[in-house]
Amino acid sequence: MGAAPKPINEVERLRALSEYRILGTKPEESYDNITSMAAMICHAPIALISLVDQSRQWFKSRVGCDQQQTERDISFCAHTILNPQPLIVEDALFDQRFQDNPLVREDPNIRLYAGFPLNTPNDQRIGTLCVIDRMPKSLTSIQIQVMKRLADQVVTLLELRRRSLDLLEEFCKLQDSKGLICSCSYCRKIRDGNGSWQPFEDYMMRHSTLNFSHGICQGCMSEHFPEVSRAGC
Missing domain, CATH: 3.30.450.40 (GAF domain)
Known part of the structure; x- marks a missing residue:
């Protein structure tokens, strides 16, 4: 062969x-x-x-x-x-x-x-x-x-x-001059002015005074942890 x-x-x-x-x-x-x-x-x-x-x-x-x-x-x-x-x-x-x-x-x-x-x-x-x-x-x-x-x-x-x-690439190049934010349709990362893709939280903390913590919303709790959700009812 x-x-x-x-x-x-x-x-x-x-x-x-x-x-x-x-x-x-x-x-x-x-x-x-x-x-x-x-x-x-x-x-x-x-x-x-x-x-x-x-x-x-x-x-x-x-x-x-x-x-x-x-x-x-x-x-x-x-x-x-x-x-x-x-x-x-x-x-x-x-x-x-x-x-x-x-x-x-x-x-x-x-x-x-x-x-x-x-x-x-x-x-x-x-x-x-x-x-x-x-x-x-x-x-x-x-x-x-x-x-x-x-x-x-x-x-x-x-x-x-x-x-x-x-x-999409051309559109994202306009974000700096137009005040637009370009996000990935799949993973929701944000593209910065240098072309790098960052998690949403990282991008926002670098470009604003916001800080983030994490929890689990009711919908995700019901979908991913149904036993815990039912126990809390």
């Missing part, structure tokens, strides 16, 4: 991937809907949105797979990103590139692999939408066409994410 060679544009490819700031993010319904549709249309038990990083492939969305990532050296998707066209392996046991791969010889016992590259608008292949089966088989022309369109939809979602983040 040999690891896939690195693309000749690897530096630019990794830079394009980093611009989406997607690696390590939590599951999102919009991406999960695509992997679910891919699994259904191809009648496959496993479907993945795989992003190929420097040394790993990380799964933004997954159906039928418990792993969050695997090593790049054993990744089928690392082969897929070498070309703009899909990579379809009908039986990995009879493909010299993969027949000794631990993902073939051991769990998940890959036989069919069908990977569709995620081509960015700048023609950088940052990962794949793929389906996997434990049984050898082929895909129909209709399934292939649908998978190509679903892969394009993944890139559309990533582009929307990148543009939204860019707009």
